[in-house]
Amino acid sequence: MHDVHRSGIAPDGLLSYLAQEHWLYVATFADGATKIGTASNLRKWHRLAEQGAVVARYVACADDGRIVRVLEDVVTREVGLPQAIRASAKTAALASPRAGAVLNEINAECAASVRSLLRGGLDLAGFRVVEEQWEAPSSWGAVLGEAGVHLYPHSLAAGEHGFRVEALLGPTALVFIRGSEVPFLVDFSRLKGQRIELGPYVSEVPDVQAALF
Known part of the structure; x- marks a missing residue:
């Protein structure tokens, strides 16, 4: 999936998976580290739960997985948000997490920067900008x-x-x-x-x- 938007090559099963709507999100972890990421429509909530995000916001919904990967690359290039954070770093951050209000502010600012970029007239169709916050498990x-x-x-x-x-x-x-x-x-x-x-x-x-x- 991480290369199909550039190569156009994928088996039938992956093409079927990519055909569904995909979401672009901004996720912030316990130390404030923040990344851009994608999730299929069926795994919209679960993807962020598995990632271990503390705060997250959805910033766009794309018609398919190819478009959302193009958007993800654009955000990394223009805003500077990485697409991956090591699992060991996420665990280490939980040993001394920052205050929830601080993490929410970091996430909100990053999400606003991404939405501003996406609304700025990208030469790409097939997506819409959204404003929706992900709800983490209370546990x-x-x-x-x-x-x-x-x-x-x-x-x-x-x-x-x-x-x-x-x-x-x-x-x-x-x-x-x-x-x-x-x-x-x-x-x-x-x-x-x-x-x-x-x-x-x-x-x-x-x-x-x-x-x-």
């Missing part, structure tokens, strides 16, 4: 509001791991390890491609202390 407050959080220091690529998952925000889990009251953040995207064996495992308690303030 994400459990992750954003947890104090004294540490990043889970053990690599998920090997070894034994066992913890209680308290809450989720996108691919990041807030967990507790038996024998410790310190909350940890685990990036579950690191499990992609890993073979998992279930069992009564318990993670080794890292040598950290809960924050005093």
Whole structure:
């Protein structure tokens, strides 16, 4: 999908997927990092949930996936918003998130810049500018509001791991390890491609202390 708007080459299944409406969005994460992105009509809400955005706004709706990718490239080139942010950076940001009001302001300003560009007379048809805010799950407050959080220091690529998952925000889990009251953040995207064996495992308690303030 990321090259079909330039090459015009795609299998029938992808062409069918691209034929539906697609949405252009601006997503802001816990540290204020902001990106431009796209979502198919069927996955309009879920795409941002999977991304782990804290605040997001839809800025355009395109007739198909080819047009929305052209718009995404234009925004990156003209406004400077990247199209990807590393999953590890999203998890790290949740250890010390910025205030919700600040994140909303950052997102609103970036979304306004994108809409201004799109309304400025692009030589492209097949889309309309929209003003719609994405609603994040209320349960994400459990992750954003947890104090004294540490990043889970053990690599998920090997070894034994066992913890209680308290809450989720996108691919990041807030967990507790038996024998410790310190909350940890685990990036579950690191499990992609890993073979998992279930069992009564318990993670080794890292040598950290809960924050005093």
